[in-house]
Amino acid sequence: MFDVEQIVEETLREILPGEADKIKPDKKLEDLLLDSLDMLEFKMRLEEKLNVELKVEVFENFATLREITSRIATALQRP
Amino acid sequence: MPDIRVLVAVRQKHRYAKTYPWRKLNSFLTGIFNTVDYFIAMAGLVFCQSQARSLSGHRTLHFFKRIVHRLVADLESHDGSVRSHDPRKTLLRLSSVGALRKLYPYAENIFGLKYLDFLYLQFADCQQGLFGDRPIVDVAWNQPELFEEVCCLQKSCVILILHNGFAHGIRALSYFKKNLVAVFYFPEYSADFYKANKVNRPNDIEIIPVDREVLLKFTKVAKNNKAMICAPDAGDQDTGHYDLLSLGMFQLARSVNVPLYFFDFCMDDDCILRGFIKGPVDYSAGAFEAAEDFRRFCQSISGRTLTIMDKGWESRLRRPVSDARLGHAAASNRGT
Numbered sequence: 214m215f216d217v218e219q220i221v222e223e224t225l226r227e228i229l230p231g232e233a234d235k236i237k238p239d240k241k242l243e244d245l246l247l248d249s250l251d252m253l254e255f256k257m258r259l260e261e262k263l264n265v266e267l268k269v270e271v272f273e274n275f276a277t278l279r280e281i282t283s284r285i286a287t288a289l290q291r292p
Numbered sequence: 293m294p295d296i297r298v299l300v301a302v303r304q305k306h307r308y309a310k311t312y313p314w315r316k317l318n319s320f321l322t323g324i325f326n327t328v329d330y331f332i333a334m335a336g337l338v339f340c341q342s343q344a345r346s347l348s349g350h351r352t353l354h355f356f357k358r359i360v361h362r363l364v365a366d367l368e369s370h371d372g373s374v375r376s377h378d379p380r381k382t383l384l385r386l387s388s389v390g391a392l393r394k395l396y397p398y399a400e401n402i403f404g405l406k407y408l409d410f411l412y413l414q415f416a417d418c419q420q421g422l423f424g425d426r427p428i429v430d431v432a433w434n435q436p437e438l439f440e441e442v443c444c445l446q447k448s449c450v451i452l453i454l455h456n457g458f459a460h461g462i463r464a465l466s467y468f469k470k471n472l473v474a475v476f477y478f479p480e481y482s483a484d485f486y487k488a489n490k491v492n493r494p495n496d497i498e499i500i501p502v503d504r505e506v507l508l509k510f511t512k513v514a515k516n517n518k519a520m521i522c523a524p525d526a527g528d529q530d531t532g533h534y535d536l537l538s539l540g541m542f543q544l545a546r547s548v549n550v551p552l553y554f555f556d557f558c559m560d561d562d563c564i565l566r567g568f569i570k571g572p573v574d575y576s577a578g579a580f581e582a583a584e585d586f587r588r589f590c591q592s593i594s595g596r597t598l599t600i601m602d603k604g605w606e607s608r609l610r611r612p613v614s615d616a617r618l619g620h621a622a623a624s625n626r627g628t
Contacts (some may be wrong), residue, residue: 243504250540253507257547269508 217263217289218282224258225278238279242272265289300365300422322366329355330391337398349400356399359391360411360418379415379427383563386411402527403456403534406595408559413456426488431464431557431567438569442553443468448514449572450545450552454590455523455534457557459489460565462521466492473498473513475506475522507544514548524586525598537587537598542579554586556593568593 218238226233228251235245247255252272260267263285271284303321308314333355337348367382386392387408396407405413412429420426433439442449443465453461465472476482479501486494498518500509510520526536545552553571560566570589575582580600587598 247504249502249504249507250538250543252504253511253540253543253547256508256511269505269512272508273505 217286218279220262221259221278221282221285224255224262227258228254236278238282239277241277242281259285263289300362319366322362325362326359326389326391329358330395333395333398349398352395353399353401356392356395357414357418359389359395360386360414361422363389364415364418365422379419379429380563382427383408383412383415383429383559386415387563402532403454404596405456406558408561408563409456409557409594412559412563412565420488426490428463428490429460429563429565431460431565433567433569435569438571439464439567440468442519442569442571443470445470445519445551446517448517448548448550449519450541450550451519451521451555452524452541452553452586453521453555453557454525454594454596456594456596457555457567458521458523459485459491460557460567461555462486462497463489463491464567465519465521466494466497471496471498471516471518473500473510473518473520475500475502475520477502507540510541510544511548514544514550520544520550524583525596526601535596535598536601537583538601539579539583542575542582542586546575546579546582552582554589556590558594566593 222236222238225236225245229236229245229247232245242252256267256269256272265285265288267285267288271281271288276284303309303318309318333352336351336355363386364382367385392411393407396410399410401410403410403413416426442451451461451465462472462474474482474497476485476499479499482497482499483494485491486497491497498513500506500513513520520541522541524538524541525534526538527534528536542552551572552575553569554573556568558566558568568589570585573582573585583600587600590596590598
């Protein structure tokens with residue numbers, strides 16, 4: 214079983230190499246310098262790595278990375 | 293300086309306003325006032341050399357608009373049918389006014405439009421301000437069959453139109469059954485925009501506001517067989533000119549694998565609004581290449597010069613292009 218939290222953080226680091234130090238589980242997405250293009254890339258890369266289609270709601274409401282991880286974990290558990 | 297609308301109203305609402313002698317005199321006065329406005333604007337350009345270029349451009353635009361206002365009001369008072377039935381006729385008359393043609397290169401032109409497109413925009417704004425009714429011109433499509441094909445697509449698609457042609461495009465599309473989704477910077481003004489531009493079934497058009505989640509929302513919309521319409525050009529915060537082009541929608545079309553179409557518009561010499569369509573565009577080489585294609589397409593039609601920016605267009609800021617995202621092609625285009 215892969216570590217979702219690690220994959221989420223890794224993916225974000227790939228997209229925002231200059232912000233690597235700021236990427237922490239409690240960090241909100243809105244506090245990172247992500248634009249709409251980065252958000253799209255974030256979603257696409259996660260889907261590719263996790264081999265699952267993620268709903269837009271996973272990333273909404275200014276979620277923290279921990280919340281996103283938890284939502285993705287829930288999505289992965291669904292049949 | 294008194295508001296031009298007040299001056300126009302004063303000259304047209306007195307008891308003799310409809311009489312033949314006054315109408316003749318009014319035309320004569322219009323010519324004099326236009327000449328005065330022209331010389332004030334030109335004098336301003338000469339004596340304000342030391343001021344910022346944007347300031348003199350703004351000032352010239354002010355006088356350009358004054359002349360358009362005066363002429364449109366005159367045409368209305370002379371021939372009421374001109375405004376309501378044939379905006380093209382009014383535009384043809386305006387286009388022959390020498391003062392406007394001479395002021396045009398110096399007037400602030402945030403979209404970088406060609407003369408007739410710029411004139412149409414000023415004319416439309418002015419008529420809406422004077423009479424509350426925006427002139428609508430029908431689009432003559434270069435490939436009507438392709439336009440119908442887009443409207444009858446049985447799946448989602450992305451349609452990109454620059455800001456200056458957005459109203460023409462969305463109005464034309466709104467008369468077909470295809471469900472539409474449009475991106476708005478200011479969704480609260482969308483109802484007024486639709487009303488002014490006589491867009492059909494405005495309530496059926498879904499609106500997505502511009503924010504950092506806009507492309508994510510589109511990935512959801514893409515599953516619902518809708519035409520996603522967006523103006524990918526953005527204003528530069530420093531200059532105020534809409535000469536930036538966001539990669540967002542190109543990347544989106546590629547990511548969700550839906551057909552991508554380009555629309556652009558321009559007025560020809562006979563003041564007929566020509567609509568051009570290109571698509572479905574091949575984006576397999578990458579979002580940047582598709583954006584380059586769009587940039588070239590727009591330059592050849594409406595003459596607009598755009599710079600591709602590596603940023604979602606909600607940011608409206610320039611940022612250096614990163615090789616990682618754009619690949620080799622971007623690296624070779626850096627700084628253009």
